[in-house]
Amino acid sequence: MNDSILQPAPKPIEELDSVVVRFAGDSGDGMQLAGSQLTSTSALAGNDVATFPDFPAEIRAPKGTLAGVSGFQVHFASRDIYTPGDTVDILVAMNPAALAENLRFLRPHGTLIVDEDAFDAKGLKLAHAASNPLEDDSLDEFEVIRVPLTRLTREAVEGPGVGRKLASRCRNFFAMGLVYWLCGRDPEPTLRWVRKRFHDRQEVLDADVKALHAGWNFGETTEALARSYHVPPAALEPGEYRNITGNQALAAGLIAAAELSGKLLFYGSYPITPASDILHELARHKRFGVRTFQAEDEIAAVTSAIGAAYGGAMGVTASSGPGIALKTEAMGLAVMLELPLLVLSVQRGGPSTGLPTKPEQSDLLQVMFGRSGEAPLPVLAASGPTDCFDIVVEAWRIATRLMTPVVVLSDAFVANGAEPWRIPDVESLKPIEVRHPNGNGDATPFQPYARDEWLARPWALPGTPGLMHRVGSLEKQDLTGNVSYDPDNHDHMVRLRARKVANAVNLIPDLEVTGPERGKLLVLSWGGTLGVCRQAVERVRADGGTVAHAHLRHLNPLPANTGEVLARYERVLVPELNLGQLATLLRARYLVDVVSLGKVRGRPFRVKDVTSVVEEMLA
Amino acid sequence: MQARTAELTADDFASSQEIRWCPGCGDFSILAQMKKVLPEVGVAPENLVFVSGIGCSSRFPYYLNTYGVHGIHGRAPAVATGLKTVRPDLQVWVITGDGDALSIGGNHLMHAMRRNVNIKILLFNNRIYGLTKGQYSPTSLPGHVTRSTPYGSVDAPLHPLSIALGSEATFVARAVDTHTKHLGAVLRRAAAHRGTALVEIYQNCNVYNDGAFEYAKDVKLRSDTLVELEHGQPLVFGRNRDRGIRLNGLAPEVVALGNGTDTSDLMVHDEAAAEPTLATLLARMRHPALPEAIGVLRAVERPTFDALANAQVEAAQAREGKGKLADLLRAGETWTVG
Numbered sequence: 001m002n003d004s005i006l007q008p009a010p011k012p013i014e015e016l017d018s019v020v021v022r023f024a025g026d027s028g029d030g031m032q033l034a035g036s037q038l039t040s041t042s043a044l045a046g047n048d049v050a051t052f053p054d055f056p057a058e059i060r061a062p063k064g065t066l067a068g069v070s071g072f073q074v075h076f077a078s079r080d081i082y083t084p085g086d087t088v089d090i091l092v093a094m095n096p097a098a099l100a101e102n103l104r105f106l107r108p109h110g111t112l113i114v115d116e117d118a119f120d121a122k123g124l125k126l127a128h129a130a131s132n133p134l135e136d137d138s139l140d141e142f143e144v145i146r147v148p149l150t151r152l153t154r155e156a157v158e159g160p161g162v163g164r165k166l167a168s169r170c171r172n173f174f175a176m177g178l179v180y181w182l183c184g185r186d187p188e189p190t191l192r193w194v195r196k197r198f199h200d201r202q203e204v205l206d207a208d209v210k211a212l213h214a215g216w217n218f219g220e221t222t223e224a225l226a227r228s229y230h231v232p233p234a235a236l237e238p239g240e241y242r243n244i245t246g247n248q249a250l251a252a253g254l255i256a257a258a259e260l261s262g263k264l265l266f267y268g269s270y271p272i273t274p275a276s277d278i279l280h281e282l283a284r285h286k287r288f289g290v291r292t293f294q295a296e297d298e299i300a301a302v303t304s305a306i307g308a309a310y311g312g313a314m315g316v317t318a319s320s321g322p323g324i325a326l327k328t329e330a331m332g333l334a335v336m337l338e339l340p341l342l343v344l345s346v347q348r349g350g351p352s353t354g355l356p357t358k359p360e361q362s363d364l365l366q367v368m369f370g371r372s373g374e375a376p377l378p379v380l381a382a383s384g385p386t387d388c389f390d391i392v393v394e395a396w397r398i399a400t401r402l403m404t405p406v407v408v409l410s411d412a413f414v415a416n417g418a419e420p421w422r423i424p425d426v427e428s429l430k431p432i433e434v435r436h437p438n439g440n441g442d443a444t445p446f447q448p449y450a451r452d453e454w455l456a457r458p459w460a461l462p463g464t465p466g467l468m469h470r471v472g473s474l475e476k477q478d479l480t481g482n483v484s485y486d487p488d489n490h491d492h493m494v495r496l497r498a499r500k501v502a503n504a505v506n507l508i509p510d511l512e513v514t515g516p517e518r519g520k521l522l523v524l525s526w527g528g529t530l531g532v533c534r535q536a537v538e539r540v541r542a543d544g545g546t547v548a549h550a551h552l553r554h555l556n557p558l559p560a561n562t563g564e565v566l567a568r569y570e571r572v573l574v575p576e577l578n579l580g581q582l583a584t585l586l587r588a589r590y591l592v593d594v595v596s597l598g599k600v601r602g603r604p605f606r607v608k609d610v611t612s613v614v615e616e617m618l619a
Numbered sequence: 620m621q622a623r624t625a626e627l628t629a630d631d632f633a634s635s636q637e638i639r640w641c642p643g644c645g646d647f648s649i650l651a652q653m654k655k656v657l658p659e660v661g662v663a664p665e666n667l668v669f670v671s672g673i674g675c676s677s678r679f680p681y682y683l684n685t686y687g688v689h690g691i692h693g694r695a696p697a698v699a700t701g702l703k704t705v706r707p708d709l710q711v712w713v714i715t716g717d718g719d720a721l722s723i724g725g726n727h728l729m730h731a732m733r734r735n736v737n738i739k740i741l742l743f744n745n746r747i748y749g750l751t752k753g754q755y756s757p758t759s760l761p762g763h764v765t766r767s768t769p770y771g772s773v774d775a776p777l778h779p780l781s782i783a784l785g786s787e788a789t790f791v792a793r794a795v796d797t798h799t800k801h802l803g804a805v806l807r808r809a810a811a812h813r814g815t816a817l818v819e820i821y822q823n824c825n826v827y828n829d830g831a832f833e834y835a836k837d838v839k840l841r842s843d844t845l846v847e848l849e850h851g852q853p854l855v856f857g858r859n860r861d862r863g864i865r866l867n868g869l870a871p872e873v874v875a876l877g878n879g880t881d882t883s884d885l886m887v888h889d890e891a892a893a894e895p896t897l898a899t900l901l902a903r904m905r906h907p908a909l910p911e912a913i914g915v916l917r918a919v920e921r922p923t924f925d926a927l928a929n930a931q932v933e934a935a936q937a938r939e940g941k942g943k944l945a946d947l948l949r950a951g952e953t954w955t956v957g
Binding site for chain 2: 256266423
């Protein structure tokens with residue numbers, strides 16, 4: 001060691017308005033933890049954050065292979081950001097496979113931190129690398145920081161009681177420490193997390209803390225890094241904030257909706273990626289009266305929720321495309337029974353098992369039409385992680401007001417992504433009024449299919465004297481609910497149920513437009529593509545382009561003014577992570593020749609995917 | 620509740636709906652017994668829910684003046700599980716058939732029983748699909764010629780009670796549609812059981828599979844073809860009660876009483892046995908090799924799913940206090956802007 005390392009001169013700090021970091025390593029390297037910790041500490045520093053956990057469906061593919069690479073991208077900024085970033089400023093590659101899979105995301109002249117110890121003959125072979133990228137010219141356009149990360153971590157943490165295995169499991173903490181130093185992040189929130197998580201395993205706690213410090217100190221002392229960065233806090237709206245993922249927000253929203261409506265929450269679910277985290281989250285919250293039921297299959301998950309709804313509870317089920325396919329018959333039953341029910345669909349790449357961990361928006365038409373008979377139901381889509389909270393509350397409001405099942409769409413990107421959430425004031429949440437008839441003294445026979453001004457039938461609960469009635473999957477006679485095969489009655493009932501769902505248009509707000517009120521081009525987004533479309537439109541406008549943007553949270557029914565809005569623009573661009581499903585609906589409904597921008601690459605859109613098409617259309 | 624139901628009669632449980640089963644169907648007899656038993660069960664009509672799937676038997680709820688859900692094919696146990704979990708105050712019955720319960724709904728049946736959801740499942744077994752007009756079912760016998768098996772069925776049939784016992788059901792019984800007094804007694808026992816009660820009812824489909832259980836229904840034959848189980852009693856049967864069932868190793872066999880053989884040599888029925896081994900032997904005794912067992916094969920106590928699930932919530936609330944929404948929303952680290 002020379003003196004300059006022992007007495008480092010303070011390095012300059014460069015101020016940036018945003019940084020994108022991507023941790024990439026083996027599935028067992030703790031990259032998801034590293035990413036989520038960087039997210040938390042950045043959010044606590046007052047930055048706006050957006051994340052993109054990108055991991056394989058296999059739990060632990062063979063160590064060091066391309067199939068086993070797991071990544072977590074974090075974007076933090078001193079301004080409002082809507083996406084996890086098209087390109088990466090700082091890439092951490094824990095092994096050659098991670099480098100091979102992720103180098104394409106790193107921007108030219110971006111910083112590449114590699115664990116050079118992992119670039120041995122075995123590691124290179126597993127990554128199918130023809131030569132060692134650290135030794136050829138393939139990385140010339142990047143700022144490469146070679147770190148003997150495995151060795152340094154080991155040296156930092158090894159000692160009595162700490163074996164090589166534990167030592168090598170702390171490599172992610174070394175990498176975190178180094179990135180924290182480089183990005184000027186406060187390690188304290190992560191240290192607090194470690195102390196809490198491993199309070200009963202002192203040796204693990206000590207090793208993680210030591211590794212984190214060692215990584216930080218390496219950044220401060222290495223001559224390879226000439227400066228660090230500082231990203232000042234963003235000007236977020238005043239309030240109390242926390243970080244939240246889409247699935248956490250869905251769970252919190254369900255509990256809130258149950259409380260606002262005075263209902264017991266019954267959640268019937270079968271494990272499926274990427275929806276399982278909702279079940280995990282809800283199962284922890286028994287003290288809120290939540291009944292979670294891990295059913296024997298997807299069909300039992302939804303039918304048990306229907307049974308709970310018949311009993312007067314808030315019945316909810318969730319899944320992803322393949323599971324929703326199994327639930328469709330029961331969703332038709334809920335349409336027929338006219339019971340309130342929430343069906344959450346966290347979309348992933350399809351068809352069939354498809355891409356279990358990757359986002360796609362290709363189940364829109366499935367939930368719109370994937371049932372036998374004329375079986376319309378309201379469909380809503382969450383625009384991002386924090387919107388998941390609001391949208392389930394709204395969905396339950398609609399379900400109870402109209403006595404209908406409601407679908408809420410999310411996707412793997414929204415579900416796993418995190419962003420800062422301004423915590424709502426519980427007092428400000430509007431109660432959800434739910435009524436149940438009581439049977440006191442009414443001599444006339446109870447009519448379970450009589451309707452109120454919204455065409456909703458009464459939610460009469462078992463246990464109420466005088467209201468005994470039977471509901472069922474066969475066509476109902478109007479008013480009495482008795483089985484009826486009468487042609488006029490069937491025609492009447494089919495139209496009645498459709499009209500009821502169409503009436504939901506009166507419960508949802510109009511479509512809002514940003515940018516010019518009329519003109520050349522409108523970008524129309526839905527669901528999880530809000531962020532990227534917003535960012536793209538803002539970028540085009542900053543470059544002098546004139547483009548309007550509107551976003552749909554309600555897919556069925558569509559907002560009342562949708563057709564009128566579309567007609568005000570010469571062209572309408574609909575970016576979606578499918579081959580044009582919303583575009584198909586819009587064309588059919590409004591006879592507007594919308595332009596579809598569809599991508600199905602198992603990844604969210606990049607901003608430039610949208611800007612390039614917008615610029616072309618404006619040219 | 621008791622006082623009110625005591626004044627009720629079978630007619631009070633009849634709904635206004637015209638019954639649409641074929642004349643002569645065994646379902647009429649089961650419905651009549653149910654209406655007769657319900658006033659004695661001690662549950663007010665508004666606290667009763669009948670849940671069914673699809674099939675002839677699944678129309679049952681429409682004909683009772685209680686609450687009812689006629690669902691979709693095979694899923695009644697799952698509907699009932701959700702209902703019973705959120706409404707343990709209700710008495711929930713599931714009405715199903717051999718196709719509904721054992722074919723399309725086999726999974727739900729199995730899991731309801733292993734969870735011991737406090738519901739009563741009546742499985743009307745007629746060894747045929749009736750509502751779809753006569754295809755063979757999972758309980759049809761080998762060689763059965765039906766519209767879908769014109770050359771005879773090559774499937775091996777399921778024994779419904781073996782499924783029940785294998786699924787850890789806590790109450791397993793068998794009855795015959797027209798053996799009304801016995802059927803009524805079994806229904807009463809099922810109603811009183813805490814946990815999943817599975818009752819197989821031999822039911823005649825006089826249109827598509829007439830006579831499938833004639834040996835068990837015919838009053839002249841049945842005392843020789845059935846053995847009526849009684850807890851703690853030896854297995855004796857026969858018109859003159861002169862025969863019994865003896866265990867030869869693990870195989871039940873028929874023995875004549877007298878000539879040095881008496882009831883002390885016979886199998887003694889123990890419905891409360893901890894292991895379902897003997898019940899399984901009884902469930903699998905098949906005509907014509909052996910008389911078939913009717914009555915309660917197994918009745919044991921085990922905590923119910925609905926009680927456990929709700930106790931877990933109550934325990935969490937007692938331990939940690941009822942959840943406050945504001946605390947939930949603030950979970951984890953928070954920070955303040957402005």
